[in-house]
Amino acid sequence: MRKIIHIDMDAFYASVDQRDFPELRGKPLAVGGSPDGRGVVATASYEARKYGVKSAMSSRNALQLCPDLIFTYPRFEVYKEVSNHIRSIFRRYTDLIEPLSLDEAYLDVTDDKLGIGSAIEIAKEIKQAIQDELNLTASAGVSVNKFVAKIASDINKPNGLTFIGPSKIVSFLEQLPIHKFFGVGKVTAKKMNQMGIFTGKDLKRFSELEMVQHFGKSGRVFYRIVRGEDDRPVKPNRISKSIGVEDTFESDLHEYEDMVFEIKRIAEKLYKRLDKAEKFGKTVTVKIKFADFTQITRSKTTVFSLDSQALIESHALGLLDKVDMQDQRVRLLGVTISNFHDQDTIDEVGIQLSLF
Numbered sequence: 001m002r003k004i005i006h007i008d009m010d011a012f013y014a015s016v017d018q019r020d021f022p023e024l025r026g027k028p029l030a031v032g033g034s035p036d037g038r039g040v041v042a043t044a045s046y047e048a049r050k051y052g053v054k055s056a057m058s059s060r061n062a063l064q065l066c067p068d069l070i071f072t073y074p075r076f077e078v079y080k081e082v083s084n085h086i087r088s089i090f091r092r093y094t095d096l097i098e099p100l101s102l103d104e105a106y107l108d109v110t111d112d113k114l115g116i117g118s119a120i121e122i123a124k125e126i127k128q129a130i131q132d133e134l135n136l137t138a139s140a141g142v143s144v145n146k147f148v149a150k151i152a153s154d155i156n157k158p159n160g161l162t163f164i165g166p167s168k169i170v171s172f173l174e175q176l177p178i179h180k181f182f183g184v185g186k187v188t189a190k191k192m193n194q195m196g197i198f199t200g201k202d203l204k205r206f207s208e209l210e211m212v213q214h215f216g217k218s219g220r221v222f223y224r225i226v227r228g229e230d231d232r233p234v235k236p237n238r239i240s241k242s243i244g245v246e247d248t249f250e251s252d253l254h255e256y257e258d259m260v261f262e263i264k265r266i267a268e269k270l271y272k273r274l275d276k277a278e279k280f281g282k283t284v285t286v287k288i289k290f291a292d293f294t295q296i297t298r299s300k301t302t303v304f305s306l307d308s309q310a311l312i313e314s315h316a317l318g319l320l321d322k323v324d325m326q327d328q329r330v331r332l333l334g335v336t337i338s339n340f341h342d343q344d345t346i347d348e349v350g351i352q353l354s355l356f
């Protein structure tokens, strides 16, 4: 039996803004684009939600629902910093962390690092740490799989902690409205309603074959999750530790100036890649494979990040220069950058910028 926690920050962007600007506290707030333009609400404070203001609604619409609504433009850098901080809190308990967005993650605490043993206790401590260190609230769901933990975290928002143990899962899922099930969007919900399915209990009347006939592959998933079966593992995002470019040449290089030329070309490619990934590290490594397939690497670590093409190029050439290439034939050259300054943060999570 696994111990899974799902953590989700409450009214995330809005809470951070209310924390940082006291004049916004207790007020209906929408974080997002301007109501004058074609802006969209990213999220709303709980005060604004009372008026029906919610995520993805046009800002203009939101203002109509709540004439006193205050708008702030999102400060992604700040939210990202908070996100990194909550992940550092999670890491005190487990390395099995699967972030779903900046404000939400699954944690597998079956074998927690501190040997606490109780997932409820860990969830409490995490919520407390978020309160103490960040002055923000989060809601937590605790169960034996991802699906139930995620639904649980939503039940007592804001600042909630909900545990749905194995003995309660079946009855809990039976009374659950169908649109709350994993993968059931508006279209599927409508189709299910037409079939007389409104709750988990209704869903259970259908055989696995019938579900597949109606919903294809997803039908099998629905059949299983309504019975509490969800063995999807918590998958930690793998953080890339290095980025490199290498090239094997059609014919071996033996002129030193050709090698210099190739290193420059590789450095250019590498820079583009790093720039795209927004990652710059302090260690540069040059790899040289000779015609007889033996290879060597040479590395150098600098004090500051190598964040320009010129810097990467000059350090790579400096490393090449230290190798005695006299009478050598080279079949491959490569340059790699590692030791990223944000090595222990995960920044691959897509921010929902597209809304703006």
Ligand code: DCP
Binding pocket: 008, 009, 010, 011, 012, 013, 014, 041, 042, 043, 044, 055, 056, 101, 103, 104, 157, 158, 352, 355
């Ligand atoms: N977000 C966004 N666009 C959306 C939904 C959300 O930009 N359509 C952003 C703003 C949110 C953050 O992502 O603050 C987290 O999303 P949640 O769905 O978890 O919503 P909140 O944290 O704002 O509220 P809740 O308390 O319901 O979790």
Ligand code: MG
Binding pocket: 008, 009, 010, 011, 012, 103, 104
């Ligand atoms: Mg949230």
